[in-house]
Amino acid sequence: MNVILCGGSGTRLWPVSRALMPKQFVKLFGERSLFQLTVSRNAALCDRQCIVSNAEQYFLAVDQLHELDQTSGSYVLEPVGRNTAPAIALACLALAADELVLVTPSDHLVKDQRHYQQVLDKGQELARNGYLVTFGVQPTYAETGFGYIESGEGFTVKAFHEKPDLATAEEYLEKGSYYWNSGIFLFKAGVFLDELRSHSPKIHDACVKAFKNGIHGEIMRIRHEDMLDIPDDSIDCAVLEKSDRVRMVSAAMGWSDVGNFAALHDELPKDEHGNTLNDCHISVGSRNNFIYGRERKIATIDVENLIIVDTGDALLVSRKSSSQKVSQIVDRLRAQGNGLHNIHLTGHRPWGTFTVLEEARGYKIKKIEVKPGKRLSLQKHFHRNEHWIVVSGTATVTVGDEVRLVRPNESTYIKMGEIHRLSNEGRIPVVLIEAQVGEYIGEDDIVRLDDDFERTVAPSESS
The missing domain is CATH 2.60.120.10 (Jelly Rolls)
Incomplete structure (x- = not known):
């Protein structure tokens, strides 16, 4: 079973990504969205898929699955998000205890399908032996926007680390035993629920109650009041950082979380001067710029390392090195009661x-x-x-x-x-x-x- 998590809003890709059209459903790579690429990638490896989403994103998922000529699968609809630990638990409660579950974000990019399948095969062996398997990506630069996994001998894990400052990230890179946390997990449904009950019993019990009170079927709907009763926590904090049954597989699979415009720029085709290829862009002496816009002409003269995003109702201009700060703009728009953070x-x-x-x-x-x-x-x-x-x-x-x-x-x-x-x-x-x-x-x-x-x-x- 592939559990696909669709709850993110992608605030660091505003104004391309909005709350009601988050980055996983935006077609950033040709005619396919990150969600569609995730579905296609895992459909070849898993016999079933369960999509965990809120009600608004459910309809986006259904439409994009129809574009892939795929209508099978199940859904868990959350009236309000409570982070990844409850989302995964609600999906696992509907499964047999010994069923293998591959948990994947819907908004990440994996370019090397062959190696992806190889590392999943390795993880499957560990998962069948009762381990909670996570996949670590060898860092190629000092990234402050990712969590890190500190590896031990073999497949063991010494510790999980939250997003570091730049000096700490550089230290991780130098040591070589620290990996980016890919957010991809593999385990038996029953093993995960047992570990959740052992280390975060309040989350486990609240999820069991919400599951029992939910409306069941191909679409499982959770009651609003039950969802609010579930503590908000990630799978890392609720289970993985506390369990002694965690193992990590190193994965060189062309992975990116495409979490900001600098990361997106790295993945898109560019012209001979390093600017994002864009038919609407006219460049004079400009280099290494991320340019996004599909309606108006965007002309640049002698500028370098900028992010320029034009979506019709909003214009973003930023240094590429400051792309992590875009979410601060979203926070301000939200505080102003401005709908620009919410919808295109x-x-x-x-x-x-x-x-x-x-x-x-x-x-x-x-x-x-x-x-x-x-x-x-x-x-x-x-x-x-x-x-x-x-x-x-x-x-x-x-x-x-x-x-x-x-x-x-x-x-x-x-x-x-x-x-x-x-x-x-x-x-x-x-x-x-x-x-x-x-x-x-x-x-x-x-x-x-x-x-x-x-x-x-x-x-x-x-x-």
Whole structure:
């Protein structure tokens, strides 16, 4: 069983990565996201997959699995994240005690599939003998953004170390017995749960309670109150740092956590001057820059070692050496109540997408695309009126007790407080322009009366 953890938000890759479109689902490498690459890489090695995710990311995962023509597998949906130890425990509780579990992040890159399979084969031997196996990557430079594993003789582990300062990281590199913690683990489900119960009983017992009270099936949903009762802790702190059953396999598999723009720059194709290849970039005398932007032209003159990221609603300019500090920008945006940390101009929903075309005080204009066979929730708004103009497809519109078809170049109007719904009963996408007018046009002005996707009202959630 491959347990894929999808809970991260990738704040150090803002503004490319947002809370509702985190880095694992962004297609940074051609036509495939890191999540899709993870699924494909492990599908060849594991007979089943379980994806641990929150409700919003579940729909992104389903869509991207469909792109891979893969629909099998199970899900554990967490209403709120409580770190990796509870996420892994909830997945393991659904398995037989002797089933081997490969735990992988969804947002890491592994370039050497052959060696990856070899180190997993070695780890499998240890896991079958009752060990908790972790995989350490030989460091190539003094990285302060990773945790480290200090190795002992054979496959033993002396200690786990949190993210060091630069001087300590340089010391680790010089000693040679310290490895980057890859966040990949292999063990029997029962062995992990036994060690969790022994070393972190509060987490274990709270997970057992949450699992018993959850809604079971191909999609396991955990109750919000039960999830909040689980202590927040990582697998490293809750189990691995305390257990004497931990073993480490050294892995030279072309691994990167792609955790910041400097790391991402290392993995992407570059021009003859070391700049990221980008059709939108015009360079005069510029070298070794990370350039990201797909809409506007980005022109640089005589600049070096910069990060320049343009996403339409945000522009980031930074020294490449300061890429670890991007998360501080996200913290400030969050403190300001600014939605830029949360969502792009284009937001993805289980029914389709919406794109904000223009927004100012008192009004907002969106393009909405609804997939065939999907519909938005039955809803109402307290602070805004809406005008819908269909561009293509045929929309089935419910307003109050009236249901009617709205075709291209036709429109409908929804008054503030009216119950309404938008559906696509056709075979092609419905595309429409929505104009919102009101004193408050925030995405949380929505009351759902019925929803096909079992969503509840939440800040920054739309339709």
